[in-house]
Amino acid sequence: MKILVCISNVPDTTSKINFTDDDTKFDTNGVQFVINPNDEFGLTRAMWFKEKQGATVHVATVGEATTEPTIRKALAIGADEAIRVNAAPTDGYFVAQQLAEVIKSGGYDLIIAGRESIDYNGGMVPGMIAAMLDMNFVNTCISLEIEGENATAVREIDGGKEKIATSLPLIIGGQKGLVEESDLRIPNMRGIMMARQKKLNVVEAVGGTQATKDVKFERPAPKGAVKLVDSANIDELVNLLHNEAKVI
Amino acid sequence: MSVLVYTETEKGKFKKNAFEVASYANAVAQQLGTTVTAIAFGADNAEELGTYGVSKVLNVAEASLSDFNARAFALSIAQAVSSEEAKVVLLSSSTDSKFLAGILAGKLSAGYAPNVVAAPETTEPFIVKRTAFSNKGFAHTQIDTDIKIVGVSNNAFGVVENPTSADVAAFSPQINESDFSTKSVEVDKVVGKATIADADIVVSGGRGLKGPENWGLIEELAEVLGAATACSKPVSDLGWRPHSEHVGQTGKPVASNLYIAIGISGAIQHLAGVSASKVKVVINTDPEAPFFKAADYGIVGDAFEVVPELTEKLKEFKAQNA
Ligand SMILES: Cc1cc2nc3c(=O)[nH]c(=O)nc-3n(C[C@H](O)[C@H](O)[C@H](O)COP(=O)(O)OP(=O)(O)OC[C@H]3O[C@@H](n4cnc5c(N)ncnc54)[C@H](O)[C@@H]3O)c2cc1C
Ligand SMILES: Cc1cc2nc3c(=O)[nH]c(=O)nc-3n(C[C@H](O)[C@H](O)[C@H](O)COP(=O)(O)OP(=O)(O)OC[C@H]3O[C@@H](n4cnc5c(N)ncnc54)[C@H](O)[C@@H]3O)c2cc1C
Numbered sequence: 219m220k221i222l223v224c225i226s227n228v229p230d231t232t233s234k235i236n237f238t239d240d241d242t243k244f245d246t247n248g249v250q251f252v253i254n255p256n257d258e259f260g261l262t263r264a265m266w267f268k269e270k271q272g273a274t275v276h277v278a279t280v281g282e283a284t285t286e287p288t289i290r291k292a293l294a295i296g297a298d299e300a301i302r303v304n305a306a307p308t309d310g311y312f313v314a315q316q317l318a319e320v321i322k323s324g325g326y327d328l329i330i331a332g333r334e335s336i337d338y339n340g341g342m343v344p345g346m347i348a349a350m351l352d353m354n355f356v357n358t359c360i361s362l363e364i365e366g367e368n369a370t371a372v373r374e375i376d377g378g379k380e381k382i383a384t385s386l387p388l389i390i391g392g393q394k395g396l397v398e399e400s401d402l403r404i405p406n407m408r409g410i411m412m413a414r415q416k417k418l419n420v421v422e423a424v425g426g427t428q429a430t431k432d433v434k435f436e437r438p439a440p441k442g443a444v445k446l447v448d449s450a451n452i453d454e455l456v457n458l459l460h461n462e463a464k465v466i
Numbered sequence: 467m468s469v470l471v472y473t474e475t476e477k478g479k480f481k482k483n484a485f486e487v488a489s490y491a492n493a494v495a496q497q498l499g500t501t502v503t504a505i506a507f508g509a510d511n512a513e514e515l516g517t518y519g520v521s522k523v524l525n526v527a528e529a530s531l532s533d534f535n536a537r538a539f540a541l542s543i544a545q546a547v548s549s550e551e552a553k554v555v556l557l558s559s560s561t562d563s564k565f566l567a568g569i570l571a572g573k574l575s576a577g578y579a580p581n582v583v584a585a586p587e588t589t590e591p592f593i594v595k596r597t598a599f600s601n602k603g604f605a606h607t608q609i610d611t612d613i614k615i616v617g618v619s620n621n622a623f624g625v626v627e628n629p630t631s632a633d634v635a636a637f638s639p640q641i642n643e644s645d646f647s648t649k650s651v652e653v654d655k656v657v658g659k660a661t662i663a664d665a666d667i668v669v670s671g672g673r674g675l676k677g678p679e680n681w682g683l684i685e686e687l688a689e690v691l692g693a694a695t696a697c698s699k700p701v702s703d704l705g706w707r708p709h710s711e712h713v714g715q716t717g718k719p720v721a722s723n724l725y726i727a728i729g730i731s732g733a734i735q736h737l738a739g740v741s742a743s744k745v746k747v748v749i750n751t752d753p754e755a756p757f758f759k760a761a762d763y764g765i766v767g768d769a770f771e772v773v774p775e776l777t778e779k780l781k782e783f784k785a786q787n788a
Binding site for chain 1: 536537540560561562564565566567568569570571572573575576577578579580581593595597598599600601602603604605606607608609610611647648649650651652653654655656659661662663664666667691699703709710712715716717723724734735738741744745747748758759760761762763764765766767768771772775776779780783787
């Protein structure tokens with residue numbers, strides 16, 4: 219089985235989000251970039267396929283040279299080879315087109331992407347790829363088993379879960395549940411050393427349309443001070459929720 | 467030209483988010499000087515959408531399309547887009563709508579802006595405001611493609627009545643057998659309980675509750691309020707509660723009217739996922755807990771004392787206001 223894990227390079231979850239250039243750009247100053255958490259679960263699941271069933275695992279990112287530490291980390295965790303499409307990932311549509319090209323030329327059976335990239339929260343890249351390549355697709359995927367050509371997936375739905383039967387080639391939008399938090403791998407010294415020898419293929423972008431453009435950013439309005447209610451006076455909270463906030 | 471909105475149903479009845487996206491669609495149609503067409507799959511009372519300004523409903527009655535299938539639904543919506551010559555397509559932020567959104571955008575070569583919180587700022591160019599960076603910011607996104615897809619955030623625009631009469635027409639999309647190659651084999655869903663996605667109120671518990679045996683506190687409070695229950699990430703990682711209840715940046719997003727956080731410290735990743743909720747109440751023993759800075763109302767106190775009393779007071783309140 220040939221697996222491609224799509225990796226978005228995102229600000230660490232603790233990052234403060236600021237904007238520059240008259241609020242038209244995300245300020246990357248002092249921001250630590252990491253593998254998108256949803257993709258990290260997917261990468262670990264891919265390693266399990268490799269170890270238990272035999273698979274080749276490639277990782278791909280669409281991004282400029284600055285994303286290489288993130289992709290090297292994926293190699294250190296155990297991916298066999300990496301592909302970087304050398305372009306600024308301007309929007310989800312552009313990224314999906316680039317990844318669709320990588321998938322077409324690489325002949326992958328299984329594509330593991332994340333449900334959502336935690337930076338721009340698009341939640342669109344895997345679905346777009348599925349449409350562009352007419353592939354089977356399962357989103358919000360929390361479990362995936364593969365036997366031969368057949369795949370059994372579980373996806374999260376509002377209020378529960380749904381079991382899905384499908385087949386390869388398949389793309390998923392994965393999240394926690396594919397593996398647990400405690401299963402995530404931290405690169406060790408040997409992995410980091412080995413990663414240096416592994417292939418990181420840089421390919422140029424092909425055409426590509428930017429369908430959307432973020433023209434301006436804004437930070438949320440600062441929050442007013444909290445109203446504290448004495449624990450001996452809980453009636454007051456009920457009163458505030460009813461008469462002031464009008465939510466009960 | 468019209469504006470097309472996908473209105474979701476559950477067992478033939480419209481979901482609340484259907485009325486919200488229909489209301490949003492109506493606002494867009496007014497800006498563009500056109501009308502709203504809705505597409506629904508097996509709606510029992512399709513004409514109900516008229517209340518929210520929808521003047522035409524394409525109701526799909528095919529038995530093969532009675533249950534959600536992302537690809538088949540996306541292709542059906544794409545066919546409705548072309549038959550209606552729609553230029554703007556509206557979707558909700560439910561898990562199902564987000565599932566089909568990417569497929570639809572790929573098929574229509576359309577730009578898609580998700581998590582949109584307000585009516586378009588301008589339609590020429592077409593710019594919408596959406597949340598980004600897990601609620602730590604907003605982006606004003608310009609969609610440049612001929613067809614534009616907008617995913618409307620839950621509970622941001624609201625339900626707005628705009629009564630008109632809706633013509634209901636049967637719609638029969640052409641879908642091949644091969645488009646059903648992902649098949650649902652089993653659905654495991656809580657019935658009769660509010661879900662985090664739709665609930666007006668969410669009651670959430672953190673590690674401060676000490677163990678799963680104490681969740682009765684959370685459930686009783688949720689029951690009085692008709693609320694969904696949720697939890698912080700460590701609580702689900704520890705197996706105290708199912709993963710489906712984990713909310714935050716890496717869990718489910720919450721955009722309820724009221725979010726009550728009990729024994730949750732308010733870590734940045736937790737706040738990112740719940741800050742779209744309109745009113746936040748925090749109950750925590752530690753006055754320095756970061757959540758107090760992000761909350762509207764707070765009680766510094768022990769959950770084991772405060773919560774049962776709050777539940778009692780709310781019961782009295784509900785009894786008086788019933
Ligand atoms: C400096 C900088 C500025 C940027 N500015 C913008 C901007 O203004 N607007 C904007 O929309 N995007 C911008 N991006 C790109 C953004 O990081 C995403 O790569 C891209 O927009 C897709 O985001 P999404 O939220 O739609 O992805 P989603 O659809 O939420 O991502 C889902 C999954 O798709 C895969 N995926 C997503 N992006 C990539 C990628 N680049 N490479 C490989 N796999 C990927 C991952 O598996 C991810 O889990 C910028 C990136 C950088 C570095
Ligand atoms: C990559 C990444 C992603 C993450 N994503 C998420 C996410 O999506 N969602 C999420 O929730 N977290 C997430 N986290 C974890 C986050 O950083 C915090 O560790 C977590 O939110 C803390 O959970 P908690 O508030 O339940 O526990 P704690 O931080 O331990 O807080 C417990 C609180 O309970 C209070 N308390 C104790 N006893 C009582 C009592 N008797 N009555 C009332 N209050 C009491 C304490 O004062 C304390 O404030 C993520 C972390 C990382 C690194």
